[in-house]
Amino acid sequence: MDLKSGYPFWAVKNGLMSVFPKLKSDVSCDVAVIGGGITGALIADELGNNGFDVVVVEQRDVAWGSSAASTALLQYEIDTHMVDLAKQYGEFHALLAYQACADAITDLRVLAEELGDVDFNxxxxxxxxxxxxxxxxxxxxxxxxxxxxxxxxxxxxxxxxxxxxxxxxxxxxxxxAAVIDPYRMASKLLTRLVERGGNVFDRTSIETIEPAENSVTLRTPEGLQIHCKHVVIAAGYASQKWLKQSVxxxxxxxxxxxxxxxxxxxxxxxxxxxxxxxxxxxxxxxxxxxxxxxxxxxxxxxxxxxxxxxxxxxxxxxxxxxxxxxxxxxxxxxxxxxxxxxETEDGLPFFGEHPEHGPRVQFAMAYGGNGISYSMIGAGLLRANIEGRPHPLASLFGFARVG
The missing domain is CATH 3.30.9.10 (D-Amino Acid Oxidase, subunit A, domain 2)
Structure with missing residues (x-):
């Protein structure tokens, strides 16, 4: 997908910060993350920091898609008012969503301070x-x-x-509330992932996803394979191509x-x-x-x-x-x-498995005005899913709410 037009400031300001190798041979890992933007980077960082062997693949240069065009406002305020979410899902769940977004800003601040130099304020x-x-x-x-x-x-x-x-x-x-340079943050997160033993491959496309009972196989157009126990599809707006259901x-x-x-x-x-x-x-x-x-x-x-x-x-x-x-x-x-x-109809994201693919294929669709805050929440939610633990937002941020 052609995701941006004109001269996005982050791309102009930073240039091409990080270049990673293209996938050239079959690899195996615990979790493969499809998408090297800010969403994929936050999820990969969460998983890599908690004992998972992670491989990230990005069809462009990392963070060069919609992350480079993001205006990166970090808010707990969702595009849908808490009042309206309460009418739709109940006051308890509306509060849960808003509080999670508030907590995400604090978590992003801690992460930004660890990385340094990501224009976080x-x-x-x-x-x-x-x-x-x-x-x-x-x-x-x-x-x-x-x-x-x-x-x-x-x-x-x-x-x-x-x-x-x-x-x-x-x-x-x-x-x-807060602001950040999303391109710098994504690039630095992925660089840190590699320094800690993970793998990032850019200019690498995934053509097919084949889930089995205990594993998932990803194939590139060239026939190379990534064998993993779980896959997270964090390909931004291109993620929809893996779903028949329009969300x-x-x-x-x-x-x-x-x-x-x-x-x-x-x-x-x-x-x-x-x-x-x-x-x-x-x-x-x-x-x-x-x-x-x-x-x-x-x-x-x-x-x-x-x-x-x-x-x-x-x-x-x-x-x-x-x-x-x-x-x-x-x-x-x-x-x-x-x-x-x-945009989703209710302003909320989608994180988790979809019936079309089964439990080993997790989606990370951080759609709406709170994309980066949602991604921070989603990183913990998807880690819980992969580890087989419950998460308080799994149902509200899952596909079942539009089933």
Whole structure:
């Protein structure tokens, strides 16, 4: 799949960080992970650190697909409100999902500190009502979060104007959020995996997956084989090709990043990501060197050539929206891009086995706006599955909920 258009900032900034060999002979391992992006890297790291012999295969250079185009907002806030998840699955499960995402941010912080130099920074998150009619729903969402102990503050219009300098009917200010360079993190995780005895093969495609009672055999187009006890399919939006059942819809999202902006001009934007209640939503965050990264204006386009043609126009539209909120902000876009992402109907990911393949084939579909946080959760969930242990989110994040 052609997953990105334009000039994704992480790819431009970092260049090709890591190059691994192509698979040239048959290999055996405990777990094979198909996909060398941030999701596959987090899962492989979890398994490798807990005694499993892991092999990762990536059809491109590692982290060069959708991870390079990700805008990497780390939030416990799911695209679907906790209120709406509670109506669909019950308040207990809604809280479970939100709390897991909150815990994932702390876990990612620990992991980022271990790796070092992945542009990880803690942030606050301002979720504002785009329209007056959205305010009541946001207030209801705020009340449910506070009821369950999440650290958040309700801001009225006057508070938003005074502290952030723009007009909105109301907003939730969340204390727990973060940002990261996903390309650097994935590359460094996979490099560490190899240093600790694992194997990573890039520019290696898998053509067939053949599960048996006690093993799985993967075959490349050249006829090479990977023999493993379990396989995790973490191939991002290409994972759907291994399923007859359609579980998500591919869309395109657009982004641009500015030249560095002085902190005095950014104000609270330097430490606060901002996003809105409208769908699709406008969002913005900063990088460690003071650039403003702006994204949104998603559409249903899933044809790369059509997406390519829209990048410049979408970037100009996003820039106008930001300028309307912050007319004094010096916006000088440096790079713009687009990327494929997938949405599930309920905003939740899919982790675990699917009836089409059996228990030795695990899927890691970290779809939605919380992809990296979901991947951190999924790493532990899939390890539990492989080890034969229960996990509290196995049913909520499993395929049974759409069966």
């Amino acid at each position: 803690m942030q606050e998150s301002l979720y504002y009502a785009s329209r007056r009619r959205d305010k009541a729903a946001l207030r209801e969402e705020f009340d449910l979060r506070v009821k369950h102990g999440f650290d958040a503050e309700w801001l009225e219009a006057a508070d938003i104007k005074e502290r952030f300098g723009f007009k909105a009917p109301g907003a939730i200010l969340t204390r727990l 998500a819809k591919n869309r395109s999202s657009y982004a641009f990043i500015t030249d560095p902006i002085d902190k005095s001009a950014l104000g609270l934007l330097a430490s606060t990501m901002v996003w809105e209640s409208a769908r699709p939503y406008l969002y913005m965050r900063t990088t460690g060197d003071g650039r403003l990264l702006v994204g949104g204006d998603d559409d249903d386009i899933d044809i790369p050539a059509r997406r390519d043609k829209r990048v410049d126009g979408k970037a100009k539209g996003l820039s106008k929206k930001v300028q309307k909120l912050f007319p004094e902000l010096p916006l000088h876009p440096a790079f713009s891009w687009a990327g494929t992402f997938a």
